[in-house]
C-alpha cells in the first residue's frame with residue numbers, strides 16, 4: 511500500500527478530515543480534503559462532522575479549528591509549525607493597549623494565539639478584515655498584530671485604527687523595486703498581492719486579496735500572465751488549477767518556514783499516532799470562541 515492509500519484508509523477508519531492551507535507543499539495540497547485560506551478553513555472546521563481534524567498548516571490555524579469545534583480532536587501535523595507574527599504581541603502588552611484606549615475595541619487577525627483572541631472583541635482574516643472592522647460598534651479599533659493589514663484596512667474605513675507593530679517576515683520581503691520592474695517589463699500582466707505586503711508594494715498592485723481571493727481572481731480573470739505577491743505554495747495551486755495561464759512570484763519566491771515543515775509523511779504520522787493534539791484551557795477556549803463566532807456571524 512502506498513502512502514496515499516494508507517492515509518485514505520486511516521482517514522476512513524478514524525473518521526478524520528484533512529484540512530490544508532494554500533501555502534502547503536503540493537503533495538500535501540493534493541491529498542487534502544479541503545484546501546483554502548484561513549477563513550475557508552475555519553468555516554469548514556466549524557461545519558465538519560468528522561471526529562478528527564488533521565490540520566496541515568501552522569499552529570494558530572489548528573487552534574482556531576479547535577476553538578470552533580471543541581468536541582473534535584484537532585491535530586497539527588508538525589508540533590513546531592508556527593507563525594512568528596502570532597507571537598509578536600503578548601496578552602500583557604495587549605492589556606496595556608486596552609487600558610490606554612478604554613473606548614476602543616480589539617480586532618485581532620486570526621494569526622494570533624488563543625490567549626490574544628480571548629482578549630479580543632472580534633477576530634478577522636485577510637479575506638474579511640475590512641468588513642469586520644466596519645461592522646464593529648466603536649470609532650476606535652486596536653488592530654492586532656499585523657501593521658500592514660491594519661494600514662490597508664485603514665484605507666477603507668472612517669474608524670481610527672491603532673495598529674500594533676507586528677508583521678509577516680515572508681510578505682515584508684516583497685520589494686517595491688520588483689513590482690516596479692515587473693510593471694515595466696510586463697505591462698499587460700496583472701499584479702496581485704496579499705495585504706500583509708508593505709504599503710509601497712500594495713500601492714503598485716492591481717488587486718489585493720487573501721489567498722482564497724487570489725484563487726477566485728485567477729479563475730475569473732482574462733489576464734494570461736499574473737504576478738503574485740504571496741507565499742510560493744499558493745502559486746503551485748494557481749498553476750495546477752489554471753493550466754492556460756502563467757503565474758510567477760513577484761520577485762524571488764518567498765517561503766514560510768512554518769508552512770513548509772509538513773510533508774506527506776507527517777500527515778500519515780499525525781493520523782497514525784493522533785498527534786500533535788491541540789489543547790487549550792477551557793476559559794481561553796470560551797473567550798476566544800466568542801471573538802471567532804462573532805467574526806463568523808458577520
Ligand code: 13P
Nearest residue numbers: 547548549635636720721
Ligand atoms: P490567508 O488567510 O489569506 O490564506 O492568509 C494566511 C496567512 O498566514 C498569510 O500569510
Ligand code: SF4
Nearest residue numbers: 593594595678680766
Ligand atoms: Fe505567518 Fe507569514 Fe507564514 Fe502567514 S506567511 S503563516 S503570516 S509567517
